[in-house]
Amino acid sequence: MAKITFITSDHQTIELEGDSGSVMELAVEHNVNGIDGDCGGVCSCATCHVHVRPEDMEKTGAASEIETDMLELDDNADAYSRLSCQIVISDAIDGVILTVAK
Amino acid sequence: MTDTVCVIIGASHAGVNCAFALRKEGWQGQIILYDADPELPYHRPPLSKTYLTNTEGAQKNLLKSEESYERSEIQLNLGIEVTSIDSGERKIALSDGKVQAYDKLILATGARPLIPPITGLDNAKNIFPLRTMADVEGIRKALGESPKKNVVIIGGGYIGLEIAASLNKLGATVTVLEREERILARVTVSEMSEFFHSLHQKKGVDILTKKNVTAVETNTGHTIICDDGSAYFADIIIIGVGIRVNTEIAEKAGLVTENGIKVDAMAKTSNEDIYAIGDCTFHHNPHYDRFVRLESVQNAVDQAKVAAAAICGKEVIYDSIPWFWSDQYDVKLQIVGLSEGHDNSIIRKEEKEQPCFSIWYFSGDRLLSVDAINSAKAFVLGTKFIKTGQLINKSNLADTSVELKPAHLMI
Ligand SMILES: Cc1cc2nc3c(=O)[nH]c(=O)nc-3n(C[C@H](O)[C@H](O)[C@H](O)COP(=O)(O)OP(=O)(O)OC[C@H]3O[C@@H](n4cnc5c(N)ncnc54)[C@H](O)[C@@H]3O)c2cc1C
Ligand code: FES
Numbered sequence: 009m010a011k012i013t014f015i016t017s018d019h020q021t022i023e024l025e026g027d028s029g030s031v032m033e034l035a036v037e038h039n040v041n042g043i044d045g046d047c048g049g050v051c052s053c054a055t056c057h058v059h060v061r062p063e064d065m066e067k068t069g070a071a072s073e074i075e076t077d078m079l080e081l082d083d084n085a086d087a088y089s090r091l092s093c094q095i096v097i098s099d100a101i102d103g104v105i106l107t108v109a110k
Numbered sequence: 111m112t113d114t115v116c117v118i119i120g121a122s123h124a125g126v127n128c129a130f131a132l133r134k135e136g137w138q139g140q141i142i143l144y145d146a147d148p149e150l151p152y153h154r155p156p157l158s159k160t161y162l163t164n165t166e167g168a169q170k171n172l173l174k175s176e177e178s179y180e181r182s183e184i185q186l187n188l189g190i191e192v193t194s195i196d197s198g199e200r201k202i203a204l205s206d207g208k209v210q211a212y213d214k215l216i217l218a219t220g221a222r223p224l225i226p227p228i229t230g231l232d233n234a235k236n237i238f239p240l241r242t243m244a245d246v247e248g249i250r251k252a253l254g255e256s257p258k259k260n261v262v263i264i265g266g267g268y269i270g271l272e273i274a275a276s277l278n279k280l281g282a283t284v285t286v287l288e289r290e291e292r293i294l295a296r297v298t299v300s301e302m303s304e305f306f307h308s309l310h311q312k313k314g315v316d317i318l319t320k321k322n323v324t325a326v327e328t329n330t331g332h333t334i335i336c337d338d339g340s341a342y343f344a345d346i347i348i349i350g351v352g353i354r355v356n357t358e359i360a361e362k363a364g365l366v367t368e369n370g371i372k373v374d375a376m377a378k379t380s381n382e383d384i385y386a387i388g389d390c391t392f393h394h395n396p397h398y399d400r401f402v403r404l405e406s407v408q409n410a411v412d413q414a415k416v417a418a419a420a421i422c423g424k425e426v427i428y429d430s431i432p433w434f435w436s437d438q439y440d441v442k443l444q445i446v447g448l449s450e451g452h453d454n455s456i457i458r459k460e461e462k463e464q465p466c467f468s469i470w471y472f473s474g475d476r477l478l479s480v481d482a483i484n485s486a487k488a489f490v491l492g493t494k495f496i497k498t499g500q501l502i503n504k505s506n507l508a509d510t511s512v513e514l515k516p517a518h519l520m521i
Contacts, residue, residue, distance in 0.1 A: 048156055051442075051486070077490065
């Protein structure tokens with residue numbers, strides 16, 4: 009079981025728990041504002057963009073090439089950006105705090 | 111909550127997104143969704159991709175969780191068909207005999223598979239289109255314990271090819287019969303058709319073109335007969351020859367339809383209180399200055415948001431640039447824009463182990479569209495240039511020693 013905290017752009021803090029699937033799926037299931045997951049999690053829509061806290065990057069790992077490419081021209085993207093459909097939920101990411109991108 | 115009622119017919123990508131967007135935009139009244147499909151609304155693209163190959167896929171790929179509808183006070187009525195619209199009285203009739211009044215009505219009725227007039231198709235078993243979860247379950251059941259079966263797919267469009275890739279992965283022997291000279295003939299250029307053709311052949315899927323199926327004979331299995339006299343055996347037949355738009359109830363209600371339900375820039379139909387969104391609409395695209403009917407998640411979601419905002423009194427217009435994707439084996443195709451009407455194109459092939467290339471379609475110097483194979487970079491760059499209308503340095507684009515970056519492509 010991993011605890012994951014989302015901070016939305018309307019400054020809500022939402023704490024959720026999950027044990028499988030992707031972070032995007034967990035967020036959509038609980039209606040986290042700003043994570044739409046329109047493509048269903050296949051890296052095609054970039055509507056699941058989050059910023060990872062620098063200190064949590066080790067847990068989530070860095071973005072893959074396709075994630076970086078999808079976000080390359082997004083003005084809100086930075087070195088801590090991930091597409092949350094590509095973050096798999098496991099004990100390894102317990103405690104991460106994710107800020108939903110604008 | 112006020113007592114105004116917004117009714118949405120069709121609870122799929124367009125209808126569901128519209129319901130939630132209405133709440134976001136501040137709609138205070140009731141929101142009532144109807145769908146003939148009894149399943150909790152789900153993502154459709156994975157039907158031909160991961161749902162076919164993965165047993166637990168479906169539950170994970172709901173558009174929204176059941177609680178989300180409750181939380182947002184959206185009434186979801188599944189397994190109920192809307193049979194007619196009385197636009198004068200502002201009421202709809204339902205298949206359970208009830209009648210529902212509305213103040214605003216949204217048609218998100220999408221499309222259904224086109225079943226071609228092939229002799230013998232009606233009384234044959236194990237024949238499936240693929241549009242719904244029930245279709246996927248039917249195919250999986252027919253494949254049964256042993257997926258080592260002969261499958262013939264009629265139609266070599268994106269959906270047919272995705273199904274071919276999925277069933278091949280499961281171990282079936284797959285043949286695709288395409289009527290045109292090449293697969294994907296309606297939607298892409300010959301280079302792209304050739305790429306997918308050889309990709310499938312390499313994986314062991316037999317792709318046959320210029321095969322016009324005229325009859326199906328059923329004994330223990332099926333014999334599929336083409337007009338050139340050739341015949342193919344199949345345990346399972348899958349039909350992927352395109353769709354028909356669900357416009358019947360709109361037509362009967364007197365709404366203007368023309369290759370889809372005709373809507374304006376705010377997704378409003380010819381009736382003041384009725385909107386239409388998604389696959390069922392025929393709408394104007396300002397970037398290309400023509401009317402189009404699109405079959406894509408992007409169009410369903412974006413048009414849904416526009417309709418919701420318009421109903422809530424916002425000044426909006428639908429002016430998105432269309433985009434689409436298709437996943438086959440480990441190849442990802444991403445398309446942005448509409449290539450129709452292009453008069454020249456540039457192919458850019460990156461030096462990589464995996465296939466990685468993009469086709470850029472122009473009308474003169476104006477970029478219309480990009481097809482990107484395993485190249486999200488080309489996809490996002492293409493999107494940017496189409497959006498801004500900025501001209502492109504074509505020789506840099508064609509030269510793979512010049513890295514794909516906005517600054518390198520600008521003139
Ligand atoms: C197998 C498959 C793969 C696809 N892959 C991709 C892809 O990779 N990328 C992409 O962008 N797009 C893809 N698409 C297309 C995408 O799924 C559609 O564009 C999208 O579903 C359109 O959404 P919609 O809500 O407009 O219509 P639909 O999804 O067709 O939904 C319409 C709904 O309305 C209901 N309905 C219709 N009439 C009535 C009535 N009278 N009463 C009650 N209910 C009614 C239907 O039951 C249906 O649920 C794919 C489609 C399929 C079938
Ligand atoms: S859900 Fe579409 S990119 Fe993550």
